[in-house]
Amino acid sequence: MSAVLERAGLAVEGQAPTGSEHPGSRQTRARYVTLALIPALGLVMIIGLLTGAVATSPRDLLVLLPGAGGDEWTRYVLLEVRLPRVVLGALVGAALGASGAALQGLFRNPLADPGLIGVAAGAAFAAVAVIVLGGTVLAPLVGWLGMAALPVAAFLGGLVTTLLVYRLASHQGQTAVATLLLAGIAINAIAGAGTGLLVYMADDQQLRTLTFWNMGSLAQAEWASLAVGAGLIALAFLVLPLAARGLNGMMLGENVARHLGFSVHRLKLLVIVMAALAVGSAVALSGIIGFVGLVVPHILRMAIGPDHRYLLPASALGGALLLVMADAFARVVVAPAELPIGLLTALVGGPFFLWLLLRMRGRLG
Amino acid sequence: MSALTQAIDPPGDSVLEVSGVSVRGQRGWRLQEASLSVMPGEIHAVMGPNGAGKSTLLSVLSGTLEPDAGEILFDGHPLPAWCPGMLARRRGILPQETTVSFPLTAWEVAALGRLPHATPLEDPEIVRRAMHRMDVLHLAPQRYSDLSGGERQRVQMARVLAQVARPAPDPAAPVLRLDEPSSALDLRHQFELFERMRDEARAGSAILVILHDLNLAGRYADRLTLLHDGRVAAQGRPRDILDATILERVWGVRARVTPGAAGAPLQIHLLGPAHEPVRVG
Structure with a gap:
């Protein structure tokens, strides 16, 4: 090995420790933390299944096994009420966590949260438009796409806003933080006004459907819509890892990424479309749930470093874990009523965002 | 010379x-x-x-x-005709200034030079040697953002050396x-x-x-x-x-x-x- 290196132009000085990782590399830790998040998520999902108004014991989980007998009522509660809800929470949390990590890598900024920069608001506007105008103006679209109309519209809404924010905030490969956040404020305001206008036009039945949108909720969970959303989010999860190495290159700036052999243009397109797909589907399923995409990648980056090969899957797992946990909490804290989960994440995420701002104040200019 | x-x-x-x-x-x-x-x-x-x-x-x-x-x-071939990945393995570029957007360690910055390559086994050794040659190996676990201007420049230089280093002889x-x-x-x-x-x-x-x-x-x-x-x-x-x-x-x-x-x-x-x-x- 050393002879080879010498010929390759690297002088040989001393022997390297073999087998152990060099200090400064966090790859081993990243791998272990990411793997450890899998059983942790499983555990939290079980807790989520056992949490709720109807008392259940871990023994009752056996009814989920195929062919198991057991109490019909318990079976219904677990299989048709709680399981879809836990799965929805995991799916939405994973979508928000992974797309937050990807967008932050692309914008080269830890503040690029899908909620803050207006992507979720754009997706929500499009989704609300389908609900309110689905019977009239948008009837052909709904007729053609069926159940997929809502997530597809949300995806397109998210895509348009992401492209818009990127155009506004990037100049010659640099993203100005202030412009990014200000563009987010403007887009949130515009999309919010549009959504408000649609709500104003909505009839009573539509209004009931819409109320959960603005606060975000997992209460609408049912298998049919979950299947469509899960398909779209799964697609994003399959494609996003292709961007991991490119996003690592982007940590040194757009030009260096190019010199490292990455097509920056293709990378941007990939990340923006896939993040919009994940966020759009998540919004279509559960409304706007803020700050998950901000908090989760940030904490994980502190724990395992910013290597996107690990950060993307870890943020997906961490987002899922956080949202399932938050939802279990939201269901018991004011029982028998429940807190809207978007309220809860904002309550935690808001102060976290302020703390981040405070830390970055010197660099914001 | x-x-x-x-x-x-x-x-x-x-x-x-x-x-x-x-x-x-x-x-x-x-x-x-x-x-x-x-x-x-x-x-x-x-x-x-x-x-x-x-x-x-x-x-x-x-x-x-x-x-x-x-x-x-x-x-011998026009620059635009080159495949970006192949070019990246042959050509290392050190810009005047490089901003690093996330809290990377010095080691992680230098290791990014290996991105164009698919040689995971030799990589830590190549990165280690490149850092040693630029006299920054002792800084490996430190945050890049905590380094002085000169130290950062040397870490970037190590990144460039790591980028063009080849594990196998190559004419x-x-x-x-x-x-x-x-x-x-x-x-x-x-x-x-x-x-x-x-x-x-x-x-x-x-x-x-x-x-x-x-x-x-x-x-x-x-x-x-x-x-x-x-x-x-x-x-x-x-x-x-x-x-x-x-x-x-x-x-x-x-x-x-x-x-x-x-x-x-x-x-x-x-x-x-x-x-x-x-x-x-």
């Missing part, structure tokens, strides 16, 4: 060939019919006052700027394109950097470096291209072209140049601004 260079590779076998490159700017030409070639085994320095066209030349060389005329051949010469690599370094590390570059060149690399320090150029550059007002003002071995006349014409300074006797390096003493700076063009 030149004798050694010729022993390894006969002249004319350039790996980087810039011919007749012109770039039009908003106010006239930023670069006009510039030509130069870099051969494996040589350190080729590009010098010139501010606005002479150095940055424009670099942008053209890295492919971020399309020239209005002329052509750049990398290993294809790597090309390094360095933009003021010693601007933030203290005196000892300036010399050390260029000693390492000389090792790299001896091992077959072709190195194009933008420099401001005349004495470093006089000591380490095998060949020199002086840019002035977008044109090549002089080209050749430092001892052949660096004299008081050209220093006054290109930079507008008075200087005393002492040619080193028998292999000793050129000594350039800057005396001050010329009384009547001559502006060409």
